[in-house]
Amino acid sequence: MKVMIVVLPALGHLFPVVPLAWALRAAGHEVLVATSDGAVNAAIRAGLPVVDAAPGVDIAATVFGQGQGTKEERARTLRERGKKIAEAGATTPDLVFERFARVCALMAGETLKAARDWRPDLVVYSRLQGAGLLVAAALGIPAVEHGFNFVAEPGFAGRYLPHLAETFDRNGVPRREPYVQPLHVAPPELMIGGGEGWPVRYVPYNAGGELPPWLFEPARRPRVLVTLGTVVPKMAGLDGLAPLLAAAEETDAEFVLALGGQAEPGALGPLPANVREAAWLPLHTALARCAAIVHHGGSGTTLTALAAGVPQLVLPHGADQYINAGVVSGGGFGLSREPEAAGQKELAELLDDGPIRAAARAVARRLRDLPPPAALVPRLEGLAAAGG
Template sequence: MRALFCSTDGVSHLFPLVPLAWAMRAAGHEVLVTFAEHTDQAVASGLHIVDVAPGFDGMAIFNKTLEDNPEFAQMWWNETLGDDPSRFALMPAELNRPFFERTFALVEQWRPDVVVYEQTAAYGLIVASKLGVPAVQRNLGIVRTGGLHRAIAALLPDVFERYGVPALADPALVLETVPPSMFPFERPEGEFVRDVVFTGGAVLGDRLPERGDRPRIAVTLGTNRPGTDGLGPLKGLLASSSALDAELVLALGETDLTPLGELPANVRAVGWTPLEPLFRTCDGVVHHGGGTTTMAAIDAGIPQVVGVNPLYPGNETLAPAVRKAGIGIVADEQSIDGDVLNQMLHDESLRANTAAVQEELASLPGPAELVRRLEDLAR
């Protein structure tokens, strides 16, 4: 059996597909992954990656789309996704467009029996619709799909005509990857499954130093935020951290930390580090509200502080979900200081609630169990 996994360019979109892709490989199936731009990080997954959009520059497309469509840009920066983000379809349509030519060429030579795609990779659903094979959608965080994919399809009539796609099919299966207790909507779009976190491979070495006597707090802004929004949100936090009886570990990838100035004695930077092993050495985490980071904290059993930025779409669903489950503190990112971190470390209800959600997450079907579902769909 052949399974094609489709992602847009961000590793934060690709990495959530990796555990299921590896479960398929471990079961003896053939797997290919279509991706673009950050292929050097993608190969760390050990999977076979096909760069279907050489020269792709997601940030350039993002900026040009906003510059060319000022009314859309105004909506993009000022409205929330809500239950149906279809009015935001222009952006994912433009980001998906470069993926079609080489993906369609690929499936002419390597025909998959099933296509698995992350929620924003509409090209995966469109390719599956052309081939007439089942498509499986992996939702990201708690963002709704609503009519988004049909709105994207309506913006790409040339793609449907050029490649002979008769119509957009519905996914055969949708995977919801947050525990039901955190789910903020009346009903899911699909089935609840276990989110097994993967954030890349690395030689750890001294990136995970031995624990000292003080609590350890990880600080991360995900893979995209430092590049788009800078490090400004961290300046106030670091200014108040020197008086904090805790060690702060900055997991900010290869971001230039010069704007932060000299780091306090209790703060250290570790560069690009997989979150799973790092979080298991920590007592808490401060982050931007990304889905993978949120779930990694739950998996590690540690409370979290989510810094809210109104211009970051993920906050509007994940931050309320964290608050709803009582597993962390949600605060404006500019107001997070030593007092907020102390509250996170010493509020036992946060730790108890996190343990309960961690147990709930572990009870959901994981990637190995989903392999049989994909096999049945492809028959």
């Protein structure tokens, strides 16, 4: 079986699909990734063959305005859009469809060209990557919508298609909805929206990285990982961490500030003595040696923390982060605060050996009950053989 994996040009969309790609290859199937921008090198580092579907295009700058306007303007816009997305709940707002349809338009031609040459039997695409729908419709093969967060929106592909009409027309593909099978990466009780899908265990993949020796030393105090992921530092800067770091100085804990290579060392100025900067750390490995995490609410970070069973303090900045923050706080396995409102009280609650920690451990056990990606391979084989 040949499986084409079509993902948006962002680590948060590529990383969740990597374990399934590995499972398919381990079962003897061929895999080809189509993505662009920084996700191309990330796919290569994951050991996967990849096609650059938009060579030479800086999609973050072209579509999302990364680097345009002041840092304060970008942070404000990011937050406003994030709150609109959260207000819509499981119903994707048109503004999201419109923006991601522009990404798909840039990637569609090369993706379809590669697909017609390679002739896959099945397409797996990251949610919002309309080029996957285009390939499935053009080749008459089934598609698998690989989720990356907690949204299970009924009729999602059908709602997306009108926004992709121009891309379909330009590439000579009839505007028809292919057979789509959603995959959900969280337990059904945590999914929002009621859409049906196959549940699959979220297996954290955060790329490789050299682990510093101090990470393996027994922590004399509780260790807290702090991160804003890879997108927020570029879009909004690091100012959202200032109140948290001020509170850290008064907290009896060790803080590890993992900026993922998205900021120069010292970018936040002098740090408290109990705050240590780190470069890229494989998040799931680091969390195994931490008592808690403070983060921006990115889907991959949130799900990785769930899998690790550690309490979370979420400081949402935009995108779907407010939705993820609501799942964390509503499920009782963490807290959610606006970045400027995170203080010593929240850190103390996060580190307490109480109900939040117990709930975090319980949800980690629940995640382990879900079938791993390898268990889905026979179902995908059947889907490809049946043609949908």
